[in-house]
Amino acid sequence: MSQHNRVISKEEEALYDRQIRLWGMEAQSRLRNCSILFVGVKTVTLEACKNLVLGGIGRLSIYDPQPITKLDLETQYYFNESHIGQPKDKVLAEKLAVLNPLVDISAVSSLDDIAGVDLVVSIGRQTMGEWRRKGVKSILADAFGLFGYIFVDCLDSHEYIEEGRVKDPKTGESEVVRSSKVATYKSFEESVKAKVAGGNALRLARKYSPLVFVCQALATMDERVQADSKLAVSQFIKDSLEQRELPQGFVGDELLERVQASWGTEFVPSAAVVGGTLAQEVLKIITLKDMPANNWFTYDGLVSEGIACTL
């Protein structure tokens, strides 16, 4: 793993008792020794970082020099009026430190030096190519209004342990069997260009949620379009979907309208679901337990649907 090689202390055992009983000492130890970088502070960043800090990761670095705005205060609960104008990463780091003094948390001033970082999580901004080139696993995620998505890139070979229960037919007792597996992940560029097997909407719907294509489009949208009007965003999505050559009506108008209403907004409950799921994926990547989503997860908070697929 990375820089530290700390052993779980008695104090940590007591603090983390309830989660050690779920994922075991070894996993907790890996968490203890990892280093994660978050790029971009939105409500979902607060959520995911809160969960990871509580879980006892070794080191958390945050990068987002943007000043806190009044609109941020609506949903980013760690910020209040006195913080308006201050850099997001610095204030968030201070607030998170209170949650768990055992975690090393800091705001970083540049993304150039990421030595020792085990995983980079980009929120709402696309920097994916960079990380792959540097050989670092990365995640791209965002939560807007009722929706959210997570894209995972664990590079060409991610080794993990899968635990299953096997029942002995003679004794009837089941025992835990651990098997070592390897998964391969696509790069973000590959994923957005991936050809989707043709066929009718029904067959496609069995493999993919329509939302994943919308989220892919949004993930590729550059900052100029993002800052532009809702109409421009809407048009961009429609153009992207057309390029994908999806069957007519696969992505319904109703969904597009709802996405449009949610785009550019934040809603804490959905950010909590996406942030929670995101933190869980990070935990899988770090502890090497179970396969992290390969490679897209999308969430629609109106109907409580969180679906993973491979694109």
Place this chain on the structure above:
Amino acid sequence: MRTTEQLTRIFGQEAATRVSTARLLVVGAGGIGCELLKDLSMSGFQHIEAVDLDTIDLSNLNRQFLFQRRHIKRPKSEVAIQAIRDFNPGIDAHARQANIKEPTFDVDWFSQFDLVLNALDNLEARRHVNTVCLAAHVPLIESGTAGYLGQVTVIKGGETECFECHPKPVERKTFPICTIRSTPSAPIHCIVWAKNYLFAQLFGERQDDEDMTAEEDAENMEELKQLREESTALAKLAEAMGSPEFARVVFEKVFSSDIARLLSMADMWKHRQPPTQLDYDELESAALDSDFDPMSPGTHSAMSLTDAFALFKYTAARLAQRLDSDEQGTRGSISFDKDDEDALNFVAATASLRSYVFGIDQTSIFETKAMAGNIIPAIATTNAVVAGMMVTQAIMVVSEQMSRCHTAYVSYNSKRSRSVLSEPLALPNPVCAVCRRRYLTLRVADLSRTTLGDVVDYLHMLAETENNLYLGEDISVVEGSRILYDLDFEDNMEKSMEELGLWRGRMITVAREDLDDVESVAGTVPVVLSIAGPRVEDASQPLDLDIEGFELIPEFAPLPPPTPDEAVPNGDQLHFADDDVAVVVDDSDGDEGLATLHHVKVDNISDELAKRKLSDIGVRGESSIKRRAVATDDEATISE
């Protein structure tokens, strides 16, 4: 105050207004509760009351993020509400450190809320809140998490399934008494013995002899008699607590002479490995040579026989010392708490010794703690996801968009593509014993003056004058498992409600007994009267007696006809409103019944009443009633 522009953009002005004026009750301020309170207060909800009995513990801090180390031992509700006030100055949020089952939280109290949200960790409280919400006609959002799994659902009386429409599988397995006391074969049997028998008898609340009116058969009659004698003898030993010989006499009884008694029953060991007695003196001298430190036993490895002995001696002495003992023999008591190191280590040590006696695998203190304390592993992420889903549904409920509500699950299986999934809310079970009821409020000005007879007369009068009561002359009045009144039983007519223990917050069920003559469907649905004080507006001139709430009763469908050979549930445990008694339906194979795990007061419940209740929930056919006294500890949360 935080603005809510984005909320309005997403949900519309109408919904945003409803959200800001809605009055919410949050029951539980722990794992789900902290996340829930944060989400609610950051989603425009302005009026929130949080109730939780618990105080903060170190092991909470891995997920209950509103709490820090400096808050340990303080009440959860208070610290959580203070935190969300810090996030949202000006919010109308209040905390109560209390048990939601207290009489203060009666139907009137609940009905001040537009929505109740459960963030609980035990079945008993969930059942209670479910019932009161039905009685107060307030919608309820129910939730639960365990490890990576979680679920959320919406309960609205008359429209959806309630919490008790289908029996929940009993999470905590119960064991036959003989397995625990005579023939254990697994570590859990030894742990249950150590905690619920040995620890309870020695250090727990002083009990009368186990009130086991068991239906004994020829085989176990003798055994049960022996066991009762042994329990009595052990309880007597507790009186020796002050003496230095205490540990020895206890040890020699349970690990030597009781075992000798078992060994004498040759039949018992025909097909089982017989137990071995332990020798106190042998172990004592072996312990002297060991460098085991009972003050800090290793928690992750099994103990040797000598170490277990040393830990037993040490903790027995410490626990004995903690209890006061005066000359009359009355003493305090210690109830088992998994975070009480002495209690936990005593249970671990004695369970370990018993495992050696019976040749059963050892467990570490870490593992024992989980089993003895019913620990559910818990993490921040699952709670965060569940709470988030609850709040979206809360917005739908208060803005009258029930059609958008659903049951939602969070799962973990990375092989399946859906980790968050939903399904439509189910309709109520047409024979549910809890929600197929007409909940009305019985207002009594003075419970010490009004008698049961007054209430019965009032019901008779209303039945004649009101079309919407649907009760005839032939009615029964029941509270929990007690029959208060029926045509053949008028003993209580002159007694005041107070005398009968019918206080504010309690509920009495009134049912027609002449069911063959009933024309209206409503007549077949029992009435449940929630006892309350007079309306606030009537305070100066309260009516002696009043029943109200007729307009809130939903429509009920006719009962489906009973199927002649409906199977009797196998070994199911049926909890009634009064948790002091569990009535078990004996399945025809004569398989495992229930074990007595605790000693509790047993109210009288006649077999007749029990059978009627079973019939109420759709159980037909032959059923024999076995009686066991069962109490509930902190229970596990959701079932999968």
